Amino acid sequence: MTTIRDVARLAGVSISTVSLALNSPKRVGAETLDRIQQAIKSTGYRIDPVAQTLARGRSSLIGFVSANLGNMFFGDIRREIEHQALDHGYFVLIADSSGRADLERALLERLEAQKIAGIALAANGRGEEYATFLRDFKTPIVMFDQKVEGAERDFVGSDNPLTTTILTEHLLQLGHRRIGFISGPSGLHTADERLKGFMNTMAGAGVDIDPSLVVEGGYTRTGGHAQAMRLLTRRDRPTAIIGANNMTGLAALQVMQEMGFRCPDDVSLAMVDDVPWSNVITPRITMVVQDAQKLGELTAQRLLTRIASPEGAAAPPEDFILTPRFVRGESTRRL
Amino acid sequence: MTTIRDVARLAGVSISTVSLALNSPKRVGAETLDRIQQAIKSTGYRIDPVAQTLARGRSSLIGFVSANLGNMFFGDIRREIEHQALDHGYFVLIADSSGRADLERALLERLEAQKIAGIALAANGRGEEYATFLRDFKTPIVMFDQKVEGAERDFVGSDNPLTTTILTEHLLQLGHRRIGFISGPSGLHTADERLKGFMNTMAGAGVDIDPSLVVEGGYTRTGGHAQAMRLLTRRDRPTAIIGANNMTGLAALQVMQEMGFRCPDDVSLAMVDDVPWSNVITPRITMVVQDAQKLGELTAQRLLTRIASPEGAAAPPEDFILTPRFVRGESTRRL
DNA sequence: ACGTCATATCGAACCGGTTCGGTAAATGAT
DNA sequence: ATCATTTACCGAACCGGTTCGATATGACGT
Numbered sequence: 259m260t261t262i263r264d265v266a267r268l269a270g271v272s273i274s275t276v277s278l279a280l281n282s283p284k285r286v287g288a289e290t291l292d293r294i295q296q297a298i299k300s301t302g303y304r305i306d307p308v309a310q311t312l313a314r315g316r317s318s319l320i321g322f323v324s325a326n327l328g329n330m331f332f333g334d335i336r337r338e339i340e341h342q343a344l345d346h347g348y349f350v351l352i353a354d355s356s357g358r359a360d361l362e363r364a365l366l367e368r369l370e371a372q373k374i375a376g377i378a379l380a381a382n383g384r385g386e387e388y389a390t391f392l393r394d395f396k397t398p399i400v401m402f403d404q405k406v407e408g409a410e411r412d413f414v415g416s417d418n419p420l421t422t423t424i425l426t427e428h429l430l431q432l433g434h435r436r437i438g439f440i441s442g443p444s445g446l447h448t449a450d451e452r453l454k455g456f457m458n459t460m461a462g463a464g465v466d467i468d469p470s471l472v473v474e475g476g477y478t479r480t481g482g483h484a485q486a487m488r489l490l491t492r493r494d495r496p497t498a499i500i501g502a503n504n505m506t507g508l509a510a511l512q513v514m515q516e517m518g519f520r521c522p523d524d525v526s527l528a529m530v531d532d533v534p535w536s537n538v539i540t541p542r543i544t545m546v547v548q549d550a551q552k553l554g555e556l557t558a559q560r561l562l563t564r565i566a567s568p569e570g571a572a573a574p575p576e577d578f579i580l581t582p583r584f585v586r587g588e589s590t591r592r593l
Numbered sequence: 594m595t596t597i598r599d600v601a602r603l604a605g606v607s608i609s610t611v612s613l614a615l616n617s618p619k620r621v622g623a624e625t626l627d628r629i630q631q632a633i634k635s636t637g638y639r640i641d642p643v644a645q646t647l648a649r650g651r652s653s654l655i656g657f658v659s660a661n662l663g664n665m666f667f668g669d670i671r672r673e674i675e676h677q678a679l680d681h682g683y684f685v686l687i688a689d690s691s692g693r694a695d696l697e698r699a700l701l702e703r704l705e706a707q708k709i710a711g712i713a714l715a716a717n718g719r720g721e722e723y724a725t726f727l728r729d730f731k732t733p734i735v736m737f738d739q740k741v742e743g744a745e746r747d748f749v750g751s752d753n754p755l756t757t758t759i760l761t762e763h764l765l766q767l768g769h770r771r772i773g774f775i776s777g778p779s780g781l782h783t784a785d786e787r788l789k790g791f792m793n794t795m796a797g798a799g800v801d802i803d804p805s806l807v808v809e810g811g812y813t814r815t816g817g818h819a820q821a822m823r824l825l826t827r828r829d830r831p832t833a834i835i836g837a838n839n840m841t842g843l844a845a846l847q848v849m850q851e852m853g854f855r856c857p858d859d860v861s862l863a864m865v866d867d868v869p870w871s872n873v874i875t876p877r878i879t880m881v882v883q884d885a886q887k888l889g890e891l892t893a894q895r896l897l898t899r900i901a902s903p904e905g906a907a908a909p910p911e912d913f914i915l916t917p918r919f920v921r922g923e924s925t926r927r928l
Numbered sequence: 929a930c931g932t933c934a935t936a937t938c939g940a941a942c943c944g945g946t947t948c949g950g951t952a953a954a955t956g957a958t
Numbered sequence: 959a960t961c962a963t964t965t966a967c968c969g970a971a972c973c974g975g976t977t978c979g980a981t982a983t984g985a986c987g988t
Contacts, residue, residue, distance in 0.1 A: 273945080287965085308707065308943090312943090327662065333668075368684060540874075540875040598975095606937075608975080613936090644976090647944070648974075
C-alpha cells in the first residue's frame, strides 16, 4: 500500500504539501502540483479514508437508520439517499432497528463512534427523553417519515393526517359509516397523525365512531393480521377497513381472503402506502401513496447541506411536508 | 471525548497497559485490571473504532453487496447477515450495485479502502478477468447466490438447475409442451444454471424446445414485462410460462392481466423465488423457493469464521448448496 | 544463594493522514 | 530602494489507538 509519504518522496516535496495538493490544489504551485499528480498516478496512490477520518474527526460515511428496510417505502427512500450520497463521495451505512427504540439508540451511538458525517433517521423512539437524546446528538441528523417533537431536527415527511382524511372521506362518500381502522403503534408520530386524520374526518362528518373498530396493528404484518381478524370475526363487522400502512392494509386483505370475504363486495379496503407488485394484487387496492423518491431526495439534500455547512452557521431546523396522492383502486365500493 | 490516555492517567498506568487490559485482560494483574476498569466506568470511556481500525489495519465492519435490496430475496439474506454480524460486534455496510458490474467493482474497492473485515457478495460481474479480480482481493469474501467460476471463494447458494427442473417437470406432467422461459441475464451464474435446468429437463423428456420461446428478461421487472409481452402476443403463444426469478415471473402475470388472459385458465405460470405478499396475489403462484434465511445464516457464519481465522490457516474455499423447495400454487393447470 | 523463567508493566514506534505556525522568496506599493 | 504583503512550501504536533521489545519483579528449581 502506497502512502502519502511515498508520493511526497517521489515528487520531492513534503507530505504536508501533498496533503495540500489533495485538498486545496489552488494553494499549490502549478509545477509542483503537476509533479505531485504525476507521482500519484505512477504510484497508484489512493488516500486512506480511515486515516483521514481519524485526522479529520469526521468520516465520509452517511448513516441510514430505519425500522424496516423490507418495506418498499423505506427501500425507495434508501435507494434515493444512497444514490445522492454516492454522487457526493459518501458511502451509506445502513442499519435496521427493527422498530426497537433501544436498539435504534445503540445503533445511533455506534454510528457516532464511527464519526459518521450525518444520519438520515426514521425514528422509532418516542417521548421527551428520547427527543432530548436526539437534540443533543452532535452529529447532523435529518429525520424523515417520523417526526419527534422536541428533537429540533430537520424533518422530511408527508402530510400524515391528510392521508387518512382522504381515505376516510372517500369511504364516507361511498356511504360507509362503520369503518374499521387498523392503526400504527400509538405514540409513533405517523401513527398518531393518521389516526387523528381518521377521527377528525369522521367527527367532522358527524359520524359516530365505534371505538372498538379502532384497533392497533402496530404497522406490522402480524399485528395487522391479528387485528383484522378481530374486526372481521365480529358479528357487526365494519363495512370498510382502513389500514394505516401497507403492511396492515395487506394483512387485512389477506384475512379477508382467508375468511372467504370478497373485497370489495363484502368489505371495502383502503390503505396508506403502496407496495411493489400492487398491480398484480386483486383487487387493486385503493390507497394514498407518498412520494418516496421525493422524500429521499429532500432528505439527502438537506443532510448533505447540513454536513457541508460549518456548524456555526446552524440554520434552524425546518420541516418539509409533502402532499400524498390518492390512487383509487377497486377495493372500495359504494354501499 | 475521553481517550485511552485519560483512562491510563486516572488508573495510574501506561496506555499500553490499558490497551492490554482491553484486549487480553488475563495478561494484566488482577488489581491493576480492577483499577483500569474503575477508571473506564468513571470516565465513560468508549474505545474509538476509527483509531482502532487505523492501528489494526482492519475494521469491525462487514460489507454486504448485492444487486437489488428491494428484492425480498436479498432483503431476507441481508437481514440475517446483519443479525449475526451485530451479535459478533460487527456493523454491516450495505451497498447496492444495481446489477452494474463496474459499479460493483468500484464499491468493492471502496469497501476495501475502509479496511472492511469481510464482504458478503452476490456478484454481478462475470468473466475470467472479474474472477481474477475477486480471487486476488485481499479481504475475505464469501459469495452467495451468484457463483463466479475461478474466483476461488466460499460460495453459498441453491441448487439452481434443480429449481427450474422441478418447475419444468411439474408443467410437463400437467401436459404442457409449449413452455415459454423468461431467463435471467445470460452469463450470470444462476441465470445460466436455471436455463440449463429447463433445457435439460425438456430434452430429457424428449420435448422439442422452440428457441423463440426462450427469452431473456434480465431478472428485472421491465425486462420481464417486455419479454412476456412478446411471448403472449404471438399467435402460437406458449401454454405455460416459467419466470426465472420472482421479478420476471410476476411481470409475466402482470402482462397476462393487462392483456386479459386468465391465469391459469389461458396460460399457466410458475417462477423461481417468492415475494412478500404472494399470498394475496391471485392466483397463488406455483413456485420454487430458496431458503433465504438459511442462505444468509450460512453466509454469515462462513464469513465470520473466515474473518476470525488467521489468514495463514487458509481453508480451501467451499461450496454450500441448498435444496430449493417446491410450493404449488394455483397458477398452473392441467392441459 | 544463584541462574532461569514467567509475569506485569512500560516506552516508543507506528498506522496514514490533517493542520497550523513559520520561513523564505516573490510580488507590490510607495 | 525599502518595507509590507502575499505565495509556496515545510516541519512538527496531533488524531487515538496497537504492538513489540525492554525492563523490573518475584517465584522456582537445585
